[in-house]
Amino acid sequence: MSSPKRKPGAVDPESVPKAVVSRLSLYLRELQHLLRDGQATVSSSQLGQLLGFSDAQVRKDLAYFGHFGHPGIGYRCDELVSAIRSILGTDREWTIGMVGTGNLGRALLGYRGFASQGFRIVAAFDEDPARVNQTIEGVDVFPMMRLDEIVRDRAISFGLVAVPAAAAQGVADRLVAAGVTGILNFAPVTLSFPSGVSLVSVDLATELERLSFSVANRGGEKAEEKPDDPPPE
């Protein structure tokens, strides 16, 4: 039984379209479901079908990272789960500090999907004195003045920004100064940093605009079924 051909660190993330990375997450979820249901192997066409992609799309996406299939067998689910977790960097646990405990912050603290993928929120922060020194969904809420200390003491890797737009850049700057290496931003504003810090922004209106684009331009088929990337080579 050969092991997957993935060479860790062999991929240049610059060469991988964002949409491929997002689809890896979808493949991972389906593979985890299949494993839970006791299925040991899966073909690219079955995996694609579960998600509404073609088998060619599945193979092309995975080909960015190595050769994971076995002739006559397809993919071994457990092997491919390990490989994708290694690619996505979720074969380890990431510690997260969240800033902002309004409705969105509370929703994110209660979001079950994070922990199951290896993301652990280990502290929350808020500038409102009425919201600190309590525990929400098992997470301690600290005042902003303790951000540096807690980020260091709890070895926090990622900052999650769930504050109003006007406060977001300031919060992000403080997180970067405290030493986080990545920021996930939910505030509807464009942030900028010195290089060396990764940034992913979630603009919820953008998601609705993707939906209106799809409906307005065809009034129809599923927006998520479209392959939208160049081949890996």
Add this chain to the structure above:
Amino acid sequence: MSSPKRKPGAVDPESVPKAVVSRLSLYLRELQHLLRDGQATVSSSQLGQLLGFSDAQVRKDLAYFGHFGHPGIGYRCDELVSAIRSILGTDREWTIGMVGTGNLGRALLGYRGFASQGFRIVAAFDEDPARVNQTIEGVDVFPMMRLDEIVRDRAISFGLVAVPAAAAQGVADRLVAAGVTGILNFAPVTLSFPSGVSLVSVDLATELERLSFSVANRGGEKAEEKPDDPPPE
């Protein structure tokens, strides 16, 4: 003064990468800021610079939809705002029904970014009797049993699903049966529909995985600066 070369409805949405559509939203936000600051025109390099993209990326993205620049002038901000809103389908108002008024639902009801882009949440629904027959952020909350009636009476176009994963498919099916043409899904689960309904899913763990992918594979530069699409032809 020539008008933009955009032919409404001339674009086949199948041919446009999702990432391009998401970037159109970013261009739109920046153009709206520029207009508010009194700037009448902008070059592709200036627009790119504001967002961390190259000028070639900006031109390539817009080229999917027509020719919007004026020689020696660049883009007229107001013209390009109108064109992008037409492309995204946000030159009209979309009415939205939200299902689920937990923390995430409440956060979305309070999200200021929706209304400013033409998305109006006109009703919310919850199956919990303790949560209905009230108003949250100015939006009426109805029991689920009134969903059909309210979707019809308020001409709701899009359903926004903010319920736990286990309930999401059932809720989406009810929305589709009631006549919505698009679903924005926040539940961490893959939904399926008959064709004819557009679906955009926001998987928040996927966003964190994009971040860990970026950090784990290079520990560095901004994840959002990368051009990631094929040229339009």
